[in-house]
Amino acid sequence: METQILHHPNETSPKTERISGGEAVVRCLLAEGVDTLYGYPGGAIMPVYDELYKYQNEIHHVLTRHEQGATHAAQGYARISGKVGVAMATSGPGATNLITGIADAQIDSTPLVCITGQVGSQLLGSDAFQETDIVGISTPVTKWNHQITKASEIPEVIAKAFYIAKSGRPGPVLVDITKDAQFEEFEFQYKKCTGIRSYTPVPKTELSEVEKAAEIINASKKPMVVWGQGVILGQAENELKAVIEKAGIPAAWTILGASAIPSSHPLNVGMVGMHGNYAPNKLTNECDVLIAIGMRFDDRVTGNLESYAKQAKVIHFEIDPAEVNKNVKADLAVLGDSKESLAMLLPLLQEKVHTDWHQEFKDLYQIEYESIISRDLHPTKEGLTMGEVMKEINSQTEGKAAIVSDVGQHQMIACRYADFRQTRSNITSGGLGTMGFALPAAIGAKMAAPEREVVAVIGDGGYQMTIQELGTIFQTRVPVKIVVLNNNFLGMVRQWQQLFFDKRYASTEMTNPNFVQIAQGYSIEAKQVNKREDLASSVAEMIAHDGPYFLEVCVEKEDNVFPMIPTGASVSDIRLS
Amino acid sequence: METEKKLFTVSIYTENNVGLLNRISAIFQRRHINIESINSSVSEIDHVSRWTIVVEISEAQMRKIIGQIEKQVEVIKAYYHTDEETIYQESCLFKIKSDLLFEERQIQNIIKESNARIVTVNREFFVLEKSGRKSEVELLHRELKPFGIMQFVRSGRIAVTKDEMKITQLLESFASA
Numbered sequence: 001m002e003t004q005i006l007h008h009p010n011e012t013s014p015k016t017e018r019i020s021g022g023e024a025v026v027r028c029l030l031a032e033g034v035d036t037l038y039g040y041p042g043g044a045i046m047p048v049y050d051e052l053y054k055y056q057n058e059i060h061h062v063l064t065r066h067e068q069g070a071t072h073a074a075q076g077y078a079r080i081s082g083k084v085g086v087a088m089a090t091s092g093p094g095a096t097n098l099i100t101g102i103a104d105a106q107i108d109s110t111p112l113v114c115i116t117g118q119v120g121s122q123l124l125g126s127d128a129f130q131e132t133d134i135v136g137i138s139t140p141v142t143k144w145n146h147q148i149t150k151a152s153e154i155p156e157v158i159a160k161a162f163y164i165a166k167s168g169r170p171g172p173v174l175v176d177i178t179k180d181a182q183f184e185e186f187e188f189q190y191k192k193c194t195g196i197r198s199y200t201p202v203p204k205t206e207l208s209e210v211e212k213a214a215e216i217i218n219a220s221k222k223p224m225v226v227w228g229q230g231v232i233l234g235q236a237e238n239e240l241k242a243v244i245e246k247a248g249i250p251a252a253w254t255i256l257g258a259s260a261i262p263s264s265h266p267l268n269v270g271m272v273g274m275h276g277n278y279a280p281n282k283l284t285n286e287c288d289v290l291i292a293i294g295m296r297f298d299d300r301v302t303g304n305l306e307s308y309a310k311q312a313k314v315i316h317f318e319i320d321p322a323e324v325n326k327n328v329k330a331d332l333a334v335l336g337d338s339k340e341s342l343a344m345l346l347p348l349l350q351e352k353v354h355t356d357w358h359q360e361f362k363d364l365y366q367i368e369y370e371s372i373i374s375r376d377l378h379p380t381k382e383g384l385t386m387g388e389v390m391k392e393i394n395s396q397t398e399g400k401a402a403i404v405s406d407v408g409q410h411q412m413i414a415c416r417y418a419d420f421r422q423t424r425s426n427i428t429s430g431g432l433g434t435m436g437f438a439l440p441a442a443i444g445a446k447m448a449a450p451e452r453e454v455v456a457v458i459g460d461g462g463y464q465m466t467i468q469e470l471g472t473i474f475q476t477r478v479p480v481k482i483v484v485l486n487n488n489f490l491g492m493v494r495q496w497q498q499l500f501f502d503k504r505y506a507s508t509e510m511t512n513p514n515f516v517q518i519a520q521g522y523s524i525e526a527k528q529v530n531k532r533e534d535l536a537s538s539v540a541e542m543i544a545h546d547g548p549y550f551l552e553v554c555v556e557k558e559d560n561v562f563p564m565i566p567t568g569a570s571v572s573d574i575r576l577s
Numbered sequence: 578m579e580t581e582k583k584l585f586t587v588s589i590y591t592e593n594n595v596g597l598l599n600r601i602s603a604i605f606q607r608r609h610i611n612i613e614s615i616n617s618s619v620s621e622i623d624h625v626s627r628w629t630i631v632v633e634i635s636e637a638q639m640r641k642i643i644g645q646i647e648k649q650v651e652v653i654k655a656y657y658h659t660d661e662e663t664i665y666q667e668s669c670l671f672k673i674k675s676d677l678l679f680e681e682r683q684i685q686n687i688i689k690e691s692n693a694r695i696v697t698v699n700r701e702f703f704v705l706e707k708s709g710r711k712s713e714v715e716l717l718h719r720e721l722k723p724f725g726i727m728q729f730v731r732s733g734r735i736a737v738t739k740d741e742m743k744i745t746q747l748l749e750s751f752a753s754a
Contacts, residue, residue, distance in 0.1 A: 004592065004624075006751065135596055140603045144650045145596070164650055197751040198592050198653040322644030 042090025045117030071101020168201025230294015
């Protein structure tokens with residue numbers, strides 16, 4: 001290891017103990033407080049698995065049915081709990097199968113430690129059986145990665161891996177360990193990593209910048225907040241709530257920011273972005289100050305940058321300096337952890353109400369309600385809508401469920417209509433848009449938070465991308481509730497084909513299997529609903545069921561999700577139909 | 578101004594880590610930016626590497642890229658400078674038939690005027706070394722080409738900045754934090 005780890009001078013070295021590299025890996029995980037990990041064994045990681053067998057009373061290894069499932073399960077675990085998710089795989093295909101989940105965690109800032117086995121160090125570079133350069137392959141999608149060839153490196157590298165994964169802006173790290181290093185014995189001792197000299201996880205918040213921010217906000221007539229996942233990752237939910245309440249600021253969220261503030265909060269004006277709410281999108285281009293907190297101005301949020309919030313002064317509260325001015329030029333950047341910076345901001349703010357400005361949001365909400373929301377939630381046509389399914393889930397779980405959604409139309413509907421009442425209740429693949437995310441992520445989420453109701457809401461397309469994880473549910477009996485909203489289409493792509501490709505439905509219609517029978521094959525209680533009158537009782541049965549449950553809801557085949565900002569259009573040009 | 582392409586010299590101080598080259602070059606690659614030259618060496622600080630990368634891009638792009646480079650765990654600090662803000666050199670080697678050195682008087686003049694240095698001479702060939710700015714190296718190349726060059730190689734740019742880069746202080750502040 002050539003990187004310099006910073007140690008406190010008064011740290012005492014604990015006693016050493018002679019153990020194998022494989023055992024050291026497990027002991028490191030225990031020392032980091034890991035109780036559950038997800039993975040799949042194979043040749044190059046067998047010495048570690050042999051130790052997991054010995055330590056099975058202390059650490060729970062969940063055998064997923066595919067390594068991608070292991071990463072998504074670890075993500076679900078991390079997203080609901082704030083802890084680091086751990087995934088493990090063998091070399092070669094085992095390692096490459098992790099990549100989609102790692103890329104998803106990288107773009108959605110999810111703390112993951114992935115451990116892969118590697119061929120013996122003497123075989124490196126020789127195209128050995130199941131050898132792949134996973135450090136090379138994972139480099140662009142990891143926050144950090146490292147290959148270990150000597151057992152003695154294991155404690156320090158794993159300590160660093162956990163520190164890097166969870167500190168600052170979190171992200172995935174990968175540690176690749178050659179098989180000989182797993183067998184090798186050495187004097188083990190573990191010290192947690194508390195700092196790395198070339199790495200500043202949280203930039204310092206300058207009081208002068210916070211003061212400038214307060215001055216701009218206090219002078220504003222039409223301020224608007226857009227918050228992102230940074231608020232949840234920084235555990236700054238209360239600070240954000242206090243800030244918007246004191247200064248009377250309407251606040252909107254990005255998809256990953258959902259649930260940080262309850263959906264019913266009077267200042268919560270909904271979601272921004274492509275399928276977000278009408279008011280916050282439109283009024284992004286009307287506000288005089290845009291306060292962005294822990295968000296990164298993704299293109300799905302901003303639409304056309306040339307016409308995004310040009311009239312507004314932009315204040316960007318951000319932990320990652322590389323995000324400042326990346327997409328949207330900030331008039332003022334307040335670096336640092338949002339929990340700290342918002343707490344510094346609060347006492348400097350004047351109490352405000354902005355009644356007229358709020359009315360603008362309410363008026364636009366009314367327009368959206370009449371043209372879209374009422375039809376989604378209270379349809380008069382025969383076919384079931386995705387929206388009414390969400391409404392039923394909301395009412396029967398009293399908004400206490402964590403909603404794990406996949407990618408596509410159902411995801412937009414789930415995020416738009418879920419009644420979030422507590423933070424960390426929205427687990428979805430935002431940045432990468434990974435179909436197949438939800439089923440394994442729900443497994444991880446339920447295991448990390450067994451006291452919570454976890455409902456996976458998935459489309460019929462994404463469900464089949466990781467459907468094999470029903471096997472994991474079968475084996476572990478993890479009581480997740482699975483709702484597949486089946487429209488027999490890759491619905492979002494079909495919607496685009498309808499709107500932008502003259503209804504040429506190229507490869508979007510699905511001939512689906514009997515999903516109920518498949519679930520039953522895994523001994524999972526299952527039911528199909530296709531009539532409105534059966535919906536409430538079926539959702540009730542699912543929620544009441546003690547154990548995993550699968551509910552297929554056959555919804556209208558060709559419904560579209562609106563509002564919509566077409567790609568490349570301005571947020572002002574958001575369409576209601 | 579922000580969008581006009583310019584030549585920038587990027588100086589990166591890093592922990593000496595295997596694999597970091599991949600990480601840094603990927604940042605340029607994903608934006609389709611061609612690296613004009615790259616050089617890695619030790620720096621004025623023990624165990625700290627210094628990289629010098631030359632790219633031709635807009636300043637707006639340059640700023641974003643510096644942010645993404647600095648974000649890498651093993652990068653201590655990254656800077657970018659224009660040509661006016663640095664003292665820079667590159668070096669090149671020419672391998673030329675020895676006969677020419679004696680038969681073509683013009684070659685001797687070229688060597689003298691260009692301040693190039695003869696590194697070695699044997700019966701078959703001699704090796705000429707020239708350090709300087711790219712334009713000087715290119716001029717020498719143009720002048721020697723008609724006589725026949727057996728081999729030619731040019732190094733990447735190395736540069737020091739006119740301004741101070743306070744890496745030592747930065748490292749001290751990390752250590753005391």
